[in-house]
Amino acid sequence: MDSTKLTSLEHCAAEHVSDGDTVFLGGFGHAVPFALGHELIRAGRRGLTICRSGADILADQLIAAGCVQKVVFGWIGNPDIGLSHAFRRAVAAGSIDWEEWTNWSMVLRMQAASMGVPFLPGRVLLAGDIPYELPGLKTVTCPYTGETLAAIPALEPDVAIVHAQRADEEGNTQMWGVVGDTAAGVLAARRIVVTVEEIVDGAVIRSSPNLTIIPAHRITAMAVVPWGAHPSYVEGYYTRDDDHFRKYGDVSRTAEGTEAHLDRWVRGVDRERYLSMIDTKALADGVGK
C-alpha cells in the first residue's frame, strides 16, 4: 500500500474528514465505524452533514457532540430500544437541519452516485406524507411505459467512513456478513476512510476476492483498529454488545446523561483505555472466523 494511506486512526479523522463535509457512515447494524466516528468527535469536527439509511447511536453521539449541522437519513434511533434522543432534542431546539427519506430511497441515492447517474427511478415516495417534506423531489415519466416514477437523486458524499474485517497492505478491503448498503454508500463517496480489524497477506484477499467491497485504488486512508466497531459487531471477530445499546438508551434520555457517556467513552479516551472498559473476552467468545 501507498505508505501515506496506511496511517493512524487520529490521522484518518484529522486529515481526511473536514469541517462541513458530507459524510456517509458505513455499517448497517454490523461493523458500524464507532472508532472513526468517536475520533471525529475528539477532533472537534463541526458542520458535518451525516448520511445513511438506518442511523443508530453513532449518529446520535455525533449530533450530541455538536459535530452535525444536517442529517440525511431513512431512519434514526436506537434499534429495538427507542429514539435518537440527541436528534429529538436538536429538532426541538431548532439547532439541526434534516432531510428525511426511506431506507430504500437512501440506498437508491447511494447506488445512483456509485454508478455515476444523476438519479435512479424508484417506486417509492409516490404516496404518503414523506414526499411533501422533500420539496426538491421530482417524478419522472418512463419513456417506455409512460409510468410515473420517483426520480431519486444521487447523493455523492465527500467522504465515507467505514469499518471492515480486513484488508491487505495495498488497501483491498474485505467485508462479509451483513453488508447492507455499506458497499453502495462507500463507492458513492469521493474519498474513503477505512478502519479494519486486521491487515492480512494479499494472498488471503486474492483467495476470496468476492469478499472485497473496496478495491485499493479507491481507498484514501486506512488504519488498523481492532474492536473499531464496538458496540456494534464484526462478523467472525466479536458479537454485538446489546447491553451497551440498552444502557445508552437510558442515559441518552437527558443531555447530561449523554454528556457523561461521551466523557466516559469518547473524550480524552484512547483505544487502550476504551478496550479496558469492555469485556472483550465475553464478546469474542464463541465467535469464530
Next chain:
Amino acid sequence: MIDDTARMAIAAARRLRNGEACFVGIGIPSLAALVARHTHAPGLSLIYESGAYGADPATLPMSTGSPSVASGAACLGDCTLVFGELQAGRIHVGVLSAAQVDRRGNLNSTVIGEYRTPKVRMVGSGGAHDIASLVGRLVIVMPHDPRRFVERVDFVTAPGLGEDGGRPTGTRGTGPADLLTPRAWFTFETGEMTLAGLQPGMDAALAVDGFSWEVPHADRVVELTPPSGEELAVLQRWHTMEGAK
C-alpha cells in the same frame, strides 16, 4: 399465562401462509413470522431489509443487521437485493408495527404533532414506507392503546388506503389486509378498518375501547381460536411471557 405480545404475535402468525416470502420488521413482527415458520408455515421465508433472505434467527434480533439475522439465513445479499425484490413485486406479505395507525391503515412512525415542530420526534420510516408501498399485502400488529388508534394519523409514514378507501396512486399490492391487537382482529376489505374477530374472552366494546371514531363491524365477527400449546411452546423460544418468572 399469555401476555399481550403473545396474543398479537400468534394471531398475526396465523395470517401468514406457508411458502410466502415475508418482509419483517424488528420486534413483534419478527416474533409473528417466527411463530408461523415454526408451526404451520415451515416454508415461510423471512426477509430483513439488511439483506437476509430465508432468515431464521435463534434469538430475537434487536436490529435488522444483528448477528442472529445473518447466521442461519438461507441467503445473505445486500439492501439492493431485498428492496429490489420488494420493488419487483416478488414479496407476498409484510409485517409491521408503528406508533400510530388510522382507519385507512396508514402508519405513522415519524412525528406526533406537526412535522417541523413535533410534540415527539420519532425514528422515521426506515423500510416501513417502502414495504407498505410495495409489498403484496400488509399485516399490522399494534398494542391496544387508544392513543395509537386515530381517525387520521399525524403523519403518513407508510401509506395504507386513501380517503376513498382505495390504494393511493403509485403504490403496489393491496395494502393493509389484517391488523392484530391483543384484543381483536381487524380487516380492510371494505376500504376501512373493520372489526372482524375477537381474541378469546374479549367483546366488541373492549376491542375498540377508547378509539376516537366508530369502527364498523363485519357481517360476522368471529371469535379467534385460543393459542394452541404448540404455538405457545414455539413462541416461548423467542419470548419470555410478561410476568413469568
